[in-house]
Each structure stands twice: as structure tokens, then as C-alpha cells.
Amino acid sequence: MKIKEIMCREVKSLSPEMSVKEAWELLSQMEISGLPVIDKEGKLLGMFTEKDILKKIFPGYLDKVGRFVYEENPKGIKKKVSEFEKLKVKELMRLEVITVDEDTALCEVARIMLTQKVRRIPVLNKEKKVVGIIARQDVLRGLLGDFR
Amino acid sequence: MKKIALKLFFQLAISLSIGILGYKWGLNFSQALSLSVFILSILGTLFFWDFRLSFAFLGTSLLLLTHTIDLENLIKFSSLEVILFLVGMMVLIGFLKEGGFFAWLVSIILRMRKLTATKFLISISIISALLACAVDEVTSIIFMVVAILEICDYFEVNPSPFVISSVLATNIGSSGTVLGNPIGILIATKSGLTFEDFIFKAFPLMLVSLAVTILIIRFWYHKPLEELDKKIKELGANEILVRLISVPPEKILKVALGIFGLTLCFISLHHRLEIILGLAPNTILLLVPLISSGLVMFWRWKKARAYIEKDVEWWTLLFFLMLFAQSGTLKYTGATDVFARRISALVGHNLIFLTGCLLWLSCFGSSILDNVVLVAAFIPVVQGFASLGFSLRPLWWALLFGACYGGNITLVGSTANIVALGLLEKEKEIRIKFLQWLGIGLIVGIVTTALAWYYLAIIYPKM
DSSP states (O other): OOGGGSSSOOOOOTTTTSSHHHHHHHHHHHHSSSSEEEEEBEEEEEEEEEEHHHHHHHHHHHHHSSSOOOOOOOHHHHHHHHTGGOOOOHHHHHSSOOOEEEBHHHHHHHHHHHHHTSSSSEEEEETSSSEEEEHHHHHHHHHHHOOO | OOOHHHHHHHHHHHHHHHHHHHHTOOOOOHHHHHHHHHHHHHHHHHHHHHHHHHHHHHHHHHHHHTTTTOOHHHHHOOOOHHHHHHHHHHHHHHHHHTTTTHHHHHHHTTTTTSSSSSHHHHHHHHHHHHHHHSSHHHHHHHHHHHHHEEEEEEHTOOOOHHHHHHHHHHHHHTTSSSSEEEEEEEEHHHHHHOHHHIIIIIHHHHHHHHHHHHHHHHTHHHHHHHHHHHHHHHSSSSSHHHHHHOOOOOOOHHHHHHHHHHHHHHHHHHHHHHHTTOOOHHHHHHHHHHHHHHHHHHHTTTTTHHIIIIOOOOHHHHHHHHHHHHHHHHHHHHHHHHHHHHHHTTTOOOHHHHHHHHHHHHHHTTTTSSSHHHHHHHHHHHHHTTTTOOOOOOHHHHHHHHHHHTTSTTTTTHHHHHHHHHOOOOOOOOOOOHHHHHHHHHHHHHHHHHHHHHOOOOIIGGO
């Protein structure tokens, strides 16, 4: 089975100029953790996820410090949250995005998801435009349906 | 691309020219080739930091291919004992981190009561220096910067002066014991100097240099310190900071503290134990981290592989291994004996003058080069002075102090500087400029090296 048979073709996306606040509200409404960022021509610019927001708010050295418990909310974090409305999606989005084309086999997408630890992958056509998106749930649906 | 090609051209041209000059100067072909390859690796660290291992691998292969050194001697000179010591320490530090030891230290700094700017400066400087003495400069600086950023965030002041102060203190502190810096253990193993020697000869000078550095910083950064004092008065006590983080007092933290304490204890007693047990010098010193990390991996057997794979910096260690082998080749071919003879003739066989030259040369050299690279280059030369009747001890100290203190001069002078400034840029988007660092760095670097010079020329001969 090829992923073009099961991928979601109605791709909701974000614009790079959108504010982070708006983008987060959209993610929240859709109850998903991330969306692709696409320009006016439909070309993929990056990926924006809830994790990127958290990474921006919290210091990058958390894992370097080792085990500890936050007993209070640090002042610096409150400050970063307050500055959030000024930020745009393009400032936070991840630029290195794993993509696949429409003719990729379902098992290959599953392999990529497992090895690269990604939840959803944008699907590009030959002109490098986003034509769909495939999530872990789609892969499972395709696999269980295919092998049943 | 043009810039890279140009840098590569310069790297090759300089290494080749130095080799040819050496040949004209009296080196034989093998000696000149080993010199060229070593310079190629050193320049690789200067021009292409991310490719340094690639240059080291290729250079070492070239030395083997051209019969400049054989495999047996290459392995002998690669200083496996130092690499194993560092592996053991890295596993132990990984375990300490996992146990929450460093987070606990950060929480202690955050809990400072009745804070004033001067108290803060003195505290972070002393803790930075002592922590560098106990673990190593790179591990130490990460936790110090974390604590400084949190405190500066709370009081809404620019953290740069305090981060720079902590780095300066860390580099000075790293000369205090064999554990402070990879060059400490490297010098100890090559010279036979013990932990006790470091405590009696290097640690007191480190403390004096630290005190002088704090005074210089107090004067240099008086405006940011006044600003912090003002903010402390304005915002009141650091109540949120006091409670900000905690480390659960679980078994792993207690065991981590116990193992670390015992490791430090045995390392400090290694010389006595070696005499009692009839072991070769520094055997216990090298064994203790291996025993401690062995015990850690036995107790935390499910995580043992992660300690080795994630906490040990194989990239750096492999580079050291190749670099030591290449500098050993200079000794093997006899090139360093030629240098030692020529340098000795130049300084008129005067030990005090030679010590001063080596001290200043290593100081300014390590302001540009990684200090491990510099020390690895000088070790066989220093060893070459033994056959000329020189007492080597002051020369080893000169190498240690010069390489550690010189690291303060520029912002690329030591790994601690690069790590701290990287964190500052990533977390606060503050980029320290070369000249901004050079002002305070040069003063501290020169004053502390001058102190070391006075110590080695006047005080040390009477000890």
C-alpha cells in the first residue's frame, strides 16, 4: 500500500507570519500537537509544534543539570510567557523537517516514524508542494486494515 | 566555499613549510614529517574545529604509512592511561548528574541569604574555582552558568559580567588539582607529580591568583555590581529563588555523594597508598576513577551502557588519543630532543629563564589553542630537557600554570569559555564580542601568569 491511498489531503497549515498565540490556539482547537508551516505557493517552510513553544519558554540546559524538582515558577519563564504575543511562527518553527513523497510505501513511513521519532510527516509532490500529511494514526489504520 | 578552500590551503602550506624549515634547520626526514603532521592537526583545531578528529585520524594514518612510527609505539604514546582515567571520571560525573548532585549545588547557590553584589561575586568565583578543582572545568562551568542565569533573571540584570567572572575563576581553579583539567592528569602521568604535589605546590598559588582575580573583577565590573546591588534593594530578598528548585533526598543522591567523596579521598591519598602497596607512581590515581565507575555501573547495571555511550565524550577522547600519539611521534623520531637542545642553547642553560619562557609561551599559546593541544605539544620537549641536566619540576608547573591561566586571555582560550558563552548566547541571546572579553581576560591572564612567574622564579626554588 502507498501512502497516497491513506494520507489526509485536507492539510491544515500555518503561515510563517502568524503569531505564536494564534498558532497555539489553532492547535488547541484541533486537539493536535503540530502543523506544517507553508508559504503562499504551498511550499513547506517548516514544522511548528507544541514542543517548540515549550522549548522556547524553558531553558535549554534543563537536561544538563540532571534531576531536580521545580518548587516555584521561575521569574524568567513568566517573562518569556509575557513576551509570547510578539513572537511569530517563523521564529519558533523547526526548519529541518522529515518529508516523504506520495508513492512512499506505508511500512517505510512507519519505519521513519519509529526511527526518527516523529508523529506526523508532510507529504510532498514532485514540485515540493505539500499535498497531504500522514499521522501515526493513519499509518496504524492503514496497517491494520491492510494486513487484516 | 572559497573561505574553506583558502583556510585549507593555509593549513597545508603552513604545516608543509614548517616541516621543510625544520628539515633545513637540521631535522631528518622522519622528524620533519612528524612535525608537519602534528602542526597539521594543531592547525586543524584552529581552522576547522568540527573536523579536528578527521585531521587527527588522517595525520596518524600518514605517520604509520610512511614508517615514521610503528603501531606498537603509536599505541604506547597514545597515553591510554590518561584516556581511561578520563573515561572513569566521565562515567562518575554522569552518575553524579543523574543523582542530582549538580542540581543540589545549583540550589545551594540560589539559597544564598542576605545577598549583596560583592557577596555574589565572591561566592560564584570561589565555588567556580573549587568545583573546577573537584570535577573538571567544563562540567563545573555548566552548573555555575545555570545558577548565575537564574539569579540574574530574578534580579533583572545582565548576566554577562557574572558569567565571565565565573569562567575566569574556573580556568584559574582548574590548575589547582589533577582533576581540574585534562592537562592536569596529562602532566601528572608524564611527570610523576602526585595529587599531593598539586595540593602543596599548585593549589596555594591558585588561591592567591583567585583572590587577585576577584579584586580585578570587583574593580573592572564595579558598574554592573552597583546595578545588581540597586536591584537587590529594589526587589527585596530572593525568596522565590530560595525555594525555586529542590533535589529529592533519595538513595541515589546519597550514594552518589558517598562514591564521589570516597573517590576524592582515595585520589588525594594515592601517593601514600602506592608506597604502602608497592605500586608504580600514579597507579592508584589512575585506578580510582575506574574502580568508582565500575562500582557505579555494577549498582546501576541497567544504565551502565548509557553511562558509557552518553556520558563519555568519545569524540574528544579519541582526538586526545590521536593527538598524544602524534606528539609522542615527535619524541619517537627525536625531533623534540633537537628542539630541547636548540632551546637550551638559546636560553644559555638557565633554568629560571627557561621556566619563564615556557610559562609565557604556554600562556599566550593557550589563549589561541586548546590547552590540551598545547600541553601535548610541549610535553615531549620538556621531557627532552631531562637529558640536558635540567630539573623538570618547575618546567611542568610552568606548563600547567601557563596553559590554565592563558586560557583566560581570549574567549576561545579554553573549552570552559566556549561552553559558557554558548549557553549565554543560546539562553539569553547575548553574544560577547572578542574585544569585550579581551579587556578583562588579558588583564587577568597577564597578572595571574606574572604571579606564577614570581612564584616559580622566587618562591619555588626556596621550597
